[in-house]
Amino acid sequence: MPEFVRRRPQLNASLLVLLAAGLLHGLAGAASAPSRAPETPAAPKSDAATAATIHNSELDAPLFYQLLVGELELSTGQTGVAYQVLLDAARRTKDEELFKRVVNIALQARAGDQALSAARAWRESLPTSLAAQQMTIQLLALLNRPAEVVEPLRALLALNPPELRGAVLAGLPRLFQRAPEPKKVLSALEPLLHNASQAKETRVAAQVVLARLALSAGDSKRALELTQSLNQQFPEGDDAMQLALELMPNEPAAEALIQARLQASPDDTKLRLAYGRALARAQKPSDAAREFRAVTLKDPEQLSAWFALGTLELELRQAEAADHALREYLRRLDLAAAKEAKEPGGAAKETSDNSQAEFNQEARQQSWLMLAQAAELRGDLKGAEAWLIKVDSPQRRFEAQYRRASLIARQGRMAEARKLLQGLPENTPDALRAKVMAESQLLRDQREWKQAYELLARATERLPEDADLVYEQSMMAEKLGQLDEMEVLLKRVIAIKPDHHHAYNALGYSLADRNIRLDEARGLIAKALSFVPSEPFILDSMGWVEFRLGNKEEAQRLLRLAFEARPDAEIAAHLGEVLWASDKAEEARRVWAEGLKRDPKNEALLDTLKRLKVKP
Incomplete structure (x- = not known):
């Protein structure tokens, strides 16, 4: 008997009868099967009605009683009893839906071992059931028992046609992405995957999965070897390149594979975009900008490339280049929107696709902010103000107000600039933090170290566990020459956020x-x-x-x-x-x-x- 079973007195027959009518319809479907239609219809029927066949349930009285008891036990909190009763019924009927019901009962009770027992009973009763194999594999992964996955996985592969087996394997890394012992997963699945890599239909998928599992297990060298092998076997395939992108942070040699592919296929803008993003994530803005620049030259319709290029040029303090890229992005974004609106049903499509419209609007707001920053870098304060006035997004309010305040401060009106920021709300810790960070940055930009330090010190008294505020305070202590204080504050930051x-x-x-x-x-x-x-x-x-x-x-x-x-x-x-x-x-x-x-x-x-x- 499962540990989560809790016995209680048996329900009386009267109560069962009273509840039977309400539950009959839902429960009967769990064990229904077609049977012979009545020989003598009660009334004349149309041709369509005559063609329809009436099915009577083969649910007998004992089985109905068993299902009813199981559901009643569940409704009154007796999860363990319900599990046992319904599992027995599932075995008797070999009904897939009933097996699913039992597994879900155990999962909702957080009884993983019992859920696995039910899934295994399901496999035994219906050995050709794809759902039974899949459920067993998922539960074994959840319970961190990868060695036991091999048998049902092998069965699942055998049940699928050859052309679908690669897709079955492809889902394994995601299934084990939170496994506490990734090395154990790799060790358990490697023999099966090695065998699968010998078959034509599963060769690519098996090698890709092996590489990803190796990477998760911390064996980036092994993952790189598999990626290089895959690239040699399929020199025009995408899988090796995707793996190389994932390996870039750990294995510099992976980047060489991508560069060689781009040299051989310079028009592969999809790969170049992905490579540019990987370089940006790796904190290599110059290299990333080079790749996005190449994309805009080869395929200027790639909106995301213009936006990314503008962001990177700004980070590199290339104001003119950033301005050009961001203006081009906005111009092409407006052209695309106008073109879509002219197409049949365009207006309705734009209305229904709220997520895309919201993304475009957010991108515009961000572009205006960056254009203001680029204008400021060029010393064009009036132009910067013009871009900032366009920003009306509540999510960008702090940033826009800070930029406006910075412009005002640069014109010698510091009190007015601080007042603008001090008018921002501080009704939540996040709002207070954003407000203080904006004002302290303003003071920092104007070399008002002491006032910035005092502002941050007051804020850290109110939010003592905010690591970023304490860090900013330490930077102001350094500017004031208070190096011992800076060291104390930095050690406090590390204690808060290791x-x-x-x-x-x-x-x-x-x-x-x-x-x-x-x-x-x-x-x-x-x-x-x-x-x-x-x-x-x-x-x-x-x-x-x-x-x-x-x-x-x-x-x-x-x-x-x-x-x-x-x-x-x-x-x-x-x-x-x-x-x-x-x-x-x-x-x-x-x-x-x-x-x-x-x-x-x-x-x-x-x-x-x-x-x-x-x-x-």
Whole structure:
């Protein structure tokens, strides 16, 4: 008897009779079967009615009573008794719906083992049932018993026609995506998948699944080998490229596969778009922008490429290029909307497709904000204000108001700018946080370090567990020269949020920049890199600490990687100094010149040039 069974006194016959009428219709279908129609109709029928066959249920009295008792037990909370009674009925009738009912009863009671027992009984009773095999596999995955999946999976593959077996295998990674022991899953399924990879119909699917399971198990080398093999076997297939994109963060060699494919098929805009997105996720904005730029040249109708390119150019502080890409995106978005509206049924389609309309409107709002930022970078404050006025989305209110306040502050009207932000609501912790972050950033931009620190200190008293607010407070403490206070605050951030990579990086960089506790600094920055391995600013910090430790070659390598991914002026300052100290003066000057071109007022770069007595 299952553990969740709870016995109670048996219902009396009178109660069963009273409830029978209401339950008969629903329960009879669980064990119905066609039978002979009445020989003598009660009244004349039309031809259509005569053609219809009346079916009487083969549900006999004992079975009806059993089903009724099971449902009544369930309705009164006796889940275990209902499970046993209905499972016995399912075995007797071999009815699929009744087996499903029993499995669901156990699942709703959170009795996984009992659900699995019911599914196995279902398989035994109906060995050719696809649903029974699928349910058993799903439950075994849920219960973290991958070794037992092999038998029902093999049966499920055999029951499906050859052309559908690949699809059966393709669902396995998703089924086990939350498995607590992914290595155990790989070990259990690898022999079956290896065999499946020998068959023509399942060759590709089996190798793809093996690669994904290997990646989940932390064996990226094995996943890469499978991907390379798949690419060799099917040099024009998409599966190897999709795997390579997934492997990029773990295996640099995977990126070479994508680059080789794009070199062989430069018109493959679908792959190029996916590659660009992967590069952006890997914090390589320059490389990502290159790919999206290529897409816009080859296929200018790709709206998403224009938007992504504008975003990346702005991140790279290429104001003119960002402005062009975003304007082109908006122009093409409006053309597409106008074209759709002219098509038959276009207006009705636009009305019914609310999700797409909402997405387009949100994209417009975001584009206006970015165009305002690009105008601000160019020094066109009037143009920036014109774009910001267009933003009317409630979700973008904080950002738009901050941008407007920033423009006002740059015109010397700081009090007016702060008042604009202080008028924003703070009725929820998120609203308060957004409001404080916006005002503190405004003060920071205007070099009002002390006022920003005090504002953040008051906010962290109200929201003491907000790691981001405490982090911003630590940055203002640094600006004020309160380095001990900064260190205390950063350690508090790490205590609140142990995966806050910015805090590890900031603390490590601060130590490296002061040339103290360098081994500790390296450890902190390495911890930050463990969370975001390719983040350019953290690579920059690691390069700087290696320079402080006297490892010039390693410092150059890391700083070159950082600068290639993000040619930021501060990274240029560090790379240039390392090159200068390595007797590579001409290259150092080129790097500094590029940094100044991107941000001619960058303090770190200007201070470096002044300290080294180098004229820009």
